[in-house]
Amino acid sequence: MTEELRGIQAEGESGAAPAGEPPDDRAQVSPDASRDASRDAPQDAPPDPPPGAEAARGRLRVGMVLTAVLVAIFVMATELSVPNAIGLSLFLLAFPAIAWAQLPLMTEEMLERIPVYLGSILSISLLGFLGLGLGVWGFEPADLGLVGLPVGPLLGWVVAITGGALLLGKLTEPLDKAIHGGPHPILLQLLPRTPREKGVFGGLSLVAGWGEEVAYRGYVPAALLLLVADPWVAMGIAALAFGGLHSYQGGIGVVRTALMGFLLGVPVVLTGSILPSIAAHALVDLIAGFVLGPRILRRAGISLEPQDGQ
Secondary structure, three states: OHHHHHHHHHHHHOOOOOOOOOOOHHHHOOHHHHHHHHHHOOOOOOOOOOOOHHHHHHHHHHHHHHHHHHHHHHHHHOOOOHHHHHHHHHHHHHHHHHHHHOHHHHOOOOOOHHHHHHHHHHHHHHHHHHHHHHHHHHOOHHHHOOOOOOHHHHHHHHHHHHHHHHHHHHHOHHHHHHHHOOOOHHHHHHOOOOHHHHHHHHHHHHHHHHHHHHHHHHHHHHHHOOOOOOHHHHHHHHHHHHHHOOHHHHHHHHHHHHHHHHHHHHHHHHHOOOHHHHHHHHHHHHHHHHHHHHHHHHHOOOOOOOOOOO
16 A cells, blocks of 8 residues: 555646546646747737827828828919929928827827927928028028018017917917816916926927928918919918917917918018018927916926926
8 A cells, every 4th residue: 555655646747637637738738839839929920000090190191191292282373483383382282281190199198298308309490491592592682581670670570479379378268278178188288397407498489480480471371472473362361371380289279370470471571571470489498388387387286396207
């Protein structure tokens, strides 16, 4: 009996299954088979696309097709040169379409403010340099508003346009509250909260002042005046495209920004200088980020002192 017990114990220790029980399948898998299975399994599966990526690609395709159509119309049906046909189509349609295409990506996740600010600084700088390059290549500096203005009128226009822009923002607050319960969620996320964010936002405000104004109050109206005779009409069309460029602010934000764009065009038409528009644009953005922004965030119950980058 003792020897039989020892035999049974030895069989158990050797991994054999007791009599009457099915063998353990896991014990039958050899190390070589495990290695072969691991080699057959996918090692680097591609990451899932971010939510909204397909919608963004669809919108971008639509925008690019429409831009190509507009270029063809300008080339075949107007006297615009090919560079101006392409440039005007980019500013009127392609760039607003890119902003529109980004919306599905922006609404699905929390935005990281500093990377967004830095990306905007780069894109607006390219926008400004493109408008400046096309403008200098095809027009006189005066056509782009690149002329001086006496200090008195310059300061007067800056104060008037800045005040008008801030009043416009105040008048549209009830619409934002009725539709979104307050500021548009994306716009609320983009307001700077930490000292570091405010520093980068300040640089963005200055870049937006010159880049967007040179493009949409300088080059675009000058090019449109080759197609339309009225400078107010040209400035109005440019303002509509400018509003579309800010589609991340929602429908009310697009309308508000378009009206603000037309307001920024008033001194260009009346004085021939773009300098008041550049200064007022930068000043409005700085006030929005440094003065109005903290009040808006506090009303929304958002802390002003999170860690940088959050």
